[in-house]
Amino acid sequence: MDKFEKFSGIAAPMPLVNIDTDMIIPKQFLKTIKRSGLGVNAFAEMRYNSDGSEVGDFVLNKSAYREASILVAGDNFGCGSSREHAPWALSDFGIKVVVSTSFADIFFNNCFKNGMLPIILPEEQVEILMNDAEKGSNARMEVDLEAQTITSSDGSVFSFDVDPFKKHCLLNGLDDIGLTMEKSSSIEAFEKKLEIERPWL
Amino acid sequence: MTTPKTLYDKIWDAHVAHEADDGTCLLYIDRHLVHEVTSPQAFEGLRLAGRNVRAPEKTIAVPDHNVPTTIDRESGIDNEESRIQVEALDKNARDFGVHYYPVSDIRQGIVHIVGPEQGWTLPGMTVVCGDSHTATHGAFGALAHGIGTSEVEHVLATQTLIQKKSKNMKVEIKGKLRPGVTAKDITLSVIGATGTAGGTGYVIEYCGEAIRDLSMEGRMTVCNMAIEGGARAGLIAPDEKTFEYCKGRPHAPKGAAWEQAVEYWKSLFTDEGAHFDKVIEIDGEDIAPVVTWGTSPEDVLPITDSVPAPESFQGGKVEAVKRSLDYMGLSAGQKLTDIKIDTVFIGSCTNGRIEDLRAAAKILEGKKVKDGMRAMVVPGSGLVRAQAEEEGLADIFKDAGFEWRLAGCSMCLAMNPDQLSEGERCASTSNRNFEGRQGYKGRTHLVSPAMAAAAAVTGYLTDVREMI
Numbered sequence: 001m002d003k004f005e006k007f008s009g010i011a012a013p014m015p016l017v018n019i020d021t022d023m024i025i026p027k028q029f030l031k032t033i034k035r036s037g038l039g040v041n042a043f044a045e046m047r048y049n050s051d052g053s054e055v056g057d058f059v060l061n062k063s064a065y066r067e068a069s070i071l072v073a074g075d076n077f078g079c080g081s082s083r084e085h086a087p088w089a090l091s092d093f094g095i096k097v098v099v100s101t102s103f104a105d106i107f108f109n110n111c112f113k114n115g116m117l118p119i120i121l122p123e124e125q126v127e128i129l130m131n132d133a134e135k136g137s138n139a140r141m142e143v144d145l146e147a148q149t150i151t152s153s154d155g156s157v158f159s160f161d162v163d164p165f166k167k168h169c170l171l172n173g174l175d176d177i178g179l180t181m182e183k184s185s186s187i188e189a190f191e192k193k194l195e196i197e198r199p200w201l
Numbered sequence: 202m203t204t205p206k207t208l209y210d211k212i213w214d215a216h217v218a219h220e221a222d223d224g225t226c227l228l229y230i231d232r233h234l235v236h237e238v239t240s241p242q243a244f245e246g247l248r249l250a251g252r253n254v255r256a257p258e259k260t261i262a263v264p265d266h267n268v269p270t271t272i273d274r275e276s277g278i279d280n281e282e283s284r285i286q287v288e289a290l291d292k293n294a295r296d297f298g299v300h301y302y303p304v305s306d307i308r309q310g311i312v313h314i315v316g317p318e319q320g321w322t323l324p325g326m327t328v329v330c331g332d333s334h335t336a337t338h339g340a341f342g343a344l345a346h347g348i349g350t351s352e353v354e355h356v357l358a359t360q361t362l363i364q365k366k367s368k369n370m371k372v373e374i375k376g377k378l379r380p381g382v383t384a385k386d387i388t389l390s391v392i393g394a395t396g397t398a399g400g401t402g403y404v405i406e407y408c409g410e411a412i413r414d415l416s417m418e419g420r421m422t423v424c425n426m427a428i429e430g431g432a433r434a435g436l437i438a439p440d441e442k443t444f445e446y447c448k449g450r451p452h453a454p455k456g457a458a459w460e461q462a463v464e465y466w467k468s469l470f471t472d473e474g475a476h477f478d479k480v481i482e483i484d485g486e487d488i489a490p491v492v493t494w495g496t497s498p499e500d501v502l503p504i505t506d507s508v509p510a511p512e513s514f515q516g517g518k519v520e521a522v523k524r525s526l527d528y529m530g531l532s533a534g535q536k537l538t539d540i541k542i543d544t545v546f547i548g549s550c551t552n553g554r555i556e557d558l559r560a561a562a563k564i565l566e567g568k569k570v571k572d573g574m575r576a577m578v579v580p581g582s583g584l585v586r587a588q589a590e591e592e593g594l595a596d597i598f599k600d601a602g603f604e605w606r607l608a609g610c611s612m613c614l615a616m617n618p619d620q621l622s623e624g625e626r627c628a629s630t631s632n633r634n635f636e637g638r639q640g641y642k643g644r645t646h647l648v649s650p651a652m653a654a655a656a657a658v659t660g661y662l663t664d665v666r667e668m669i
């Protein structure tokens with residue numbers, strides 16, 4: 001996994017509440033064999049007409065937001081089915097951070113597993129950032145995970161909480177696998193023991 | 202004296218490779234089964250990170266979900282996405298050097314049938330697969346459960362899983378079963394009693410005389426549906442029957458290693474006085490042949506009963522029952538034996554083994570499928586199919602008017618060409634009756650193989666006891 005570095009990016013406003021994983025990635029895209037490449041299908045049913053053309057007023061279709069790397073969203077983002085395709089699709093689109101007042105549990109955890117940072121802020125702060133995001137492509141926000149801050153385009157700084165262990169993993173680009181591999185000596189020792197105690201395996 | 206342990210405690214303790222201060226463990230995995238639907242992204246992840254499969258010799262891949270089951274399947278898979286998923290498994294299995302049973306191999310079949318059949322599943326193991334019905338392998342006294350795609354990748358790369366221990370639950374089926382009652386009726390009745398969330402957070406150990414009396418096939422049927430009761434896994438302590446089943450299988454130990462293994466397996470039982478967090482007891486005599494009437498596996502009743510009224514339930518279930526009766530096209534008070542069936546499906550990892558086919562064939566011998574009905578048998582593996590042909594079961598099915606298919610998941614889920622059409626009503630030996638599971642707006646009644654055969658003959662849900 002890539003290290004999560006300090007960055008500044010365009011934030012897209014999605015004030016809708018209860019954006020579920022079916023909206024983020026509809027079920028017809030689950031037959032894929034890749035976790036990459038789902039970005040074009042992210043929000044497919046909101047983003048495209050049935051003939052495949054773009055829905056003009058969907059936020060990510062607007063020229064100002066095509067390069068967005070931050071989403072500022074309504075309450076309870078990522079609810080519904082547990083599909084890991086949802087964070088895969090967002091990440092493939094280029095989203096690194098989602099800001100909301102609340103997230104569904106599984107989606108929240110899946111974000112970290114895929115190098116993304118979900119930020120929970122109080123309602124009034126989300127509202128300020130939502131308004132800031134409305135300004136379009138010239139309004140870049142800055143996210144500093146080390147300092148646990150997000151800074152709006154006019155310089156207002158908001159602090160957020162993050163689980164220290166998850167922060168450590170994101171900053172160092174450690175996924176679960178990377179972390180487990182740090183314990184490979186334990187695994188090797190276990191395998192040696194296994195060879196003696198249960199050699200038929 | 203050491204603290205008495207449950208079977209689950211013993212297997213768990215024997216597999217902890219590392220324990221962190223907060224109780225999070227790295228659980229070592231002895232067998233990793235892989236199918237085409239939940240593995241492509243995991244293999245892709247390995248490639249992107251430049252990682253290898255840590256223990257390819259402990260990893261077994263077989264395509265089953267997307268595979269067509271018609272005789273002409275050698276000509277390839279029509280649905281492009283299904284074909285790509287199967288081809289991806291093919292490539293991944295070969296690139297990473299894991300054991301592999303391609304579609305053309307007679308040993309190919311449903312992953313949970315192939316594993317035990319080939320002797321990959323043995324007592325005391327940890328077994329995982331990116332598939333919730335991995336619980337099946339618990340019948341051998343193996344700790345077996347389903348995992349997500351990120352976890353599939355984790356196991357491929359490290360041969361371990363990050364886990365916290367579940368709670369212990371005991372389900373005891375006392376005494377004997379009555380004639381016409383099978384393993385499927387046990388497992389459905391347990392879910393009926395506990396609900397689909399009754400096992401959440403637990404690993405279930407099934408025990409009692411009725412469980413001891415079951416064959417290995419029957420025990421697999423019971424454990425298969427532990428997941429439908431919400432449990433993480435189901436377990437049955439190994440005994441002579443288990444050892445007998447494993448002996449001589451291609452990947453079971455041989456010679457001195459076999460003796461050593463059996464010695465160890467004999468220590469795998471719950472100690473006298475070990476603690477269970479929850480205990481359920483059911484009298485085997487009280488279990489009748491059952492069917493499901495709704496769209497959740499907990500919607501189960503004896504075949505002699507009638508469709509229940511939504512008002513007889515409580516809380517949120519009232520609305521849920523209204524919705525499911527509407528979906529199923531049934532009305533309260535209707536006798537279950539008055540429900541007319543369009544299609545019969547015998548197969549799946551719940552009931553696609555040789556004993557299941559024997560039970561169904563016994564009912565069908567000398568009889569015909571009711572006019573106008575569609576009926577199919579899909580053996581769980583190529584080897585089950587071959588054995589059934591040898592025993593003359595295939596002829597009984599074909600003479601009765603059943604389609605005799607090749608091995609795969611088939612109509613257990615609507616991911617291959619075998620699907621119900623809108624409103625089509627099916628008596629099915631599979632494990633899920635969710636909305637749309639067997640096809641868009643298809644209607645599923647879960648039953649045992651013998652009950653499915655009986656329904657095929659009469660055209661209605663039928664009490665099989667009247668036919669034996």
Ligand code: SF4
Nearest residue numbers: 334549550610613614
């Ligand atoms: S037979 Fe059905 S339940 Fe079993 S693995 Fe296949 S799809 Fe899943």
